[in-house]
Amino acid sequence: MFGDLQERELIREFVRQLTAKYGRAYWVERAKSKGHLDEIWHELGKAGYLGVTVPEEYGGSGTSMTRLAILMEELCTQGVPLLFLVITTAMAAIPIARHGNEELKQRYLPAIADGSKKFCFAVTEPDAGSNSFNIRTFAKQEGDYYVIKGQKVFISGYDQAQHVLLVARTTPADQVKEKRHGISLLVVDTNAPGLSAHPMDTQIFAPERQFALYFDEVRVPRANLVGEEGRGFRALFDALNAERITVAAMAVGLGRFALQKAVEYAKVRKVFDKPIGAYQGLAHPMAIARTHLELASLMTHYAAHVFDAGQDAGMYANMAKYAGAEAGIEAVDIAIEVHGGSGFTGEVDVITVWPMARLLRTVPVAREMILNYVAEHVLGLPRSY
Amino acid sequence: MKLLVPIKRVPDPATTIQVRPDGTGIVTDNIKWVINPFDEIAIEEALRIKERLGSGEVVLVTIGEKSWQEQLRTGLAMGADRAILVVNDKPLDTLAIARVLAKVVADEKPDLVIMGKQAIDDDSNQVGQMLAELLGWPQATFASKVEISDSVCTVVREVDGGLETVQFPLPAVITTDLRLNEPRYASLPGIMKARKKEIKEIPVENLGLDLAPKLKIKALKAPPKRQAGRKVSSVQELVHLLHTEAKVI
Ligand SMILES: Cc1cc2nc3c(=O)[nH]c(=O)nc-3n(C[C@H](O)[C@H](O)[C@H](O)COP(=O)(O)OP(=O)(O)OC[C@H]3O[C@@H](n4cnc5c(N)ncnc54)[C@H](O)[C@@H]3O)c2cc1C
Secondary structure: OOOOHHHHHHHHHHHHHHHHHOOHHHHHHHHHHOOOOHHHHHHHHHOOHHHOOOOHHHOOOOOOHHHHHHHHHHHHHOOOOOHHHHHHHHOOHHHHHHHOOHHHHHHHHHHHHOOOOOEEEEOOEOOEOOOHHHOOOEEEEEOOEEEEEEEEEEEEOHHHOOEEEEEEEOOOHHHOOOOOOOEEEEEEEOOOOOEEEEEOOOOOOOOOOEEEEEEEEEEEEHHHEEOOOOEHHHHHHHHHHHHHHHHHHHHHHHHHHHHHHHHHHHHHOEOOOOEHHHOHHHHHHHHHHHHHHHHHHHHHHHHHHHHHOOOOOHHHHHHHHHHHHHHHHHHHHHHHHHOHHHHHOOOOOOOOOHHHHHHHHHOOOOHHHHHHHHHHHHOOOOOOO | OEEEEEOOEEEOOOOOOOEOOOOOOEOOOOOOEEEOHHHHHHHHHHHHHHHHHOOOEEEEEEEEOHHHHHHHHHHHHHOOOEEEEEEOOOOOOHHHHHHHHHHHHHHHOOOEEEEEOOOOOOOOOOHHHHHHHHHOOOEEEEEEEEEEEOOEEEEEEEEOOEEEEEEEEOOEEEEEOHHHOOOOOOOHHHHHHHOOOOEEEEEHHHHOOOOOOOOOOOOOOOOOOOOOOOOOOOHHHHHHHHHHOOOOO
């Protein structure tokens, strides 16, 4: 379990070398200008790391959430969160590899693995966030095509992606027995005629932006269907579990990044005669934050292990996402506190981590919905909604 | 072509080194160990030579404790084919290291030994030269460019005040300088393959060599803290102080 320790150390070493070149300063510069991160993405592709969720026959190194979690955690520990590792590497590659037809796999997987193509993932709608089965975007079959109408919101990275992995209804909700039925996954090109997008006013300090997407009679070939028509929830669950594990790793890494800054500062900053790190009022919260980060990391790698073993990782992926997000927030919060007023400056660069760390409590799935899942599916309590 | 690359484990150049209070060595708790950066350049060069020639074998060797496997594994992940760990936990001086390497060379019969010009921990800059002498092979130290054709090797060396080009037949020993190349990252497939590559362990006692140190480290001391400077108010005052106080002019 937890992957081969030496392999893990080698992946971390790779990330440290890579971020020596494309590190936090590079990322911050792109976050300020809302620019792309093509250079580091290209390097990751060249060195084979974007194939971490792609089977070997399609140019990858075999699907491994364990390795992806290590990669993400370490990149974020170095202050370089790459959102596309969530939305392309986890959420697009895995459903396509597991559920896509041969043509789709040939067309997209090698390009994901070498970094030449990126996907964004579109499920959320104005009336379907936590209640994702409420989606109304509809893909109507017409001959060899689907014709798509509807709207999506908060779609990250649309402007940098070549394709959208779209979750749409192929049967209206009132014509299916269970709400999760009648949902399908489709690959749509971001430049498809009839598809337009507007940037949204999300205030996350990161290079990636969010977009509202409008589908006005967008035609895609039937062959672009991922998995069975109307049974898209299977592929969707794979995508969402992979997403939760990757996001947990991201939250843990960001927490480590902020906390390590605080620790260094607490060793040298003297307010009265001793370094502030000697005060238990700060030392204990930092020690607790570190402990919670390690616990969350452990759960993340356990969830990845269960996922890689081909078992249902839902329970652990949800718990990891909860634990990761909470630990990340706790760590960033104490890191700000330790820095006092300078914790709020761009130079110290911890307040800049706060929006993203805080985001991960609510997105991609809100804390309340995770706890609902655990209450209902793990504890067997009755459902209230 | 068979290329042998000796490597050494050293503290990460980014770590702050502390000398043990008794002066017998450095504090090793919490130190991150890495491949000596010059040796990493040597691995990269060996891999490039192999790639250019289209065939060959890159063999790594290190002399140290069992845990030095980690650095060998990193080199294997970069693409080296196999590795040898001469297991030793006693202090060895540069000549002893060169003797062990000469023995490994005798067994492995490489066409080229390529190694760092010095290790960044003790900065001795001796082993490559000693090894070439023990083997009776040509040597080219401080290489900034290496070309090989038909068992003739051309090396551009970085020397004081310029560059020197030397040509010699193989087998030979080359030591690498900083500007020779930029070492590659260990790719993910490389890391996965490295797990299955062989690391042969040879206890140093089995080599039957006289390794008694000729060199003894008496004590290590951190360099003295720099004193704070002093501001002077005029050029006249500066000249005056340099003359009367520092007595340098
Ligand atoms: C920066 C950012 C990036 C995003 N990127 C993407 C993306 O790339 N692709 C994509 O498809 N979506 C994306 N999203 C959307 C995100 O997944 C949703 O915002 C999220 O799922 C929450 O949905 P909602 O916003 O509709 O909130 P709502 O569902 O309206 O929830 C509002 C609140 O009510 C609570 N709540 C709802 N139901 C219950 C219940 N039964 N019990 C208790 N509490 C409940 C929720 O927990 C939440 O606190 C992104 C959002 C943001 C902000």
